[in-house]
Amino acid sequence: xxxxxxxxxxxxxxxxxxxxxxxxxxxxxxxxxxxxxxxxxxxxxxxxxxxxxxxxxxxxxxxxxxxxxxxxxxxxxxxxxxxxxxxxxxxxxxxxxxxxxxxxxxxxxxxxxxxxxxxxx
Amino acid sequence: xxxxxxxxxxxxxxxxxxxxxxxxxxxxxxxxxxxxxxxxxxxxxxxxxxxxxxxxxxxxxxxxxxxxxxxxxxxxxxxxxxxxxxxxxxxxxxxxxxxxxxxxxxxxxxx
Numbered sequence: 045x046x047x048x049x050x051x052x053x054x055x056x057x058x059x060x061x062x063x064x065x066x067x068x069x070x071x072x073x074x075x076x077x078x079x080x081x082x083x084x085x086x087x088x089x090x091x092x093x094x095x096x097x098x099x100x101x102x103x104x105x106x107x108x109x110x111x112x113x114x115x116x117x118x119x120x121x122x123x124x125x126x127x128x129x130x131x132x133x134x135x136x137x138x139x140x141x142x143x144x145x146x147x148x149x150x151x152x153x154x155x156x157x158x159x160x161x162x163x164x165x
Numbered sequence: 166x167x168x169x170x171x172x173x174x175x176x177x178x179x180x181x182x183x184x185x186x187x188x189x190x191x192x193x194x195x196x197x198x199x200x201x202x203x204x205x206x207x208x209x210x211x212x213x214x215x216x217x218x219x220x221x222x223x224x225x226x227x228x229x230x231x232x233x234x235x236x237x238x239x240x241x242x243x244x245x246x247x248x249x250x251x252x253x254x255x256x257x258x259x260x261x262x263x264x265x266x267x268x269x270x271x272x273x274x275x276x
Binding site: 048087088089100153158 | 254256
């Protein structure tokens with residue numbers, strides 16, 4: 045089974061430029077997540093999609109970040125314009141999206157892609 | 166406001182010994198706790214989880230313990246192997262399947 049695919053793997057840009065990242069989730073996974081991982085920290089959720097609808101984007105800096113998942117499969121995350129503090133690894137994850145009852149066995153496990161390392165100069 | 170904290174940035178153990186990684190949380194509403202393992206240049210991979218109504222879950226060499234009164238969980242790896250060397254992230258889940266991660270602990274297992 046193919047995993048979560050992301051591209052590009054690395055990107056270097058200058059501040060104030062724009063950049064876009066692409067994610068292809070595991071086939072059949074309804075839920076897609078974008079995380080930002082700054083060096084030395086854990087991943088921080090930016091946005092969660094269920095099919096092509098946004099479930100949560102409370103931590104997405106909407107003045108410069110945008111994300112879409114138009115057909116409920118692939119997703120793109122864009123930064124415009126980039127700042128120095130946006131340097132990080134951007135991780136995409138997907139999960140089946142089944143509803144789980146707290147306390148029952150199993151979780152809606154999130155599977156991560158390899159990430160895109162962004163450097164803003 | 167860090168809701169999930171891993172206070173040890175690194176840990177070094179000898180091959181064959183036990184590795185114990187710790188994690189503390191503040192939000193009582195989390196319903197599941199998970200551990201992810203991350204190798205360089207790869208995304209995190211799911212390792213093991215525990216429901217908030219349990220106090221122990223075991224999977225082979227990996228055991229997670231949850232102490233709800235202390236808001237503390239730990240991951241035990243026995244015996245530790247050099248291939249276990251990686252960064253381990255503790256994560257806590259809310260009802261919307263959103264994860265809050267700790268800062269990670271780098272485990273080094275020496276042969």
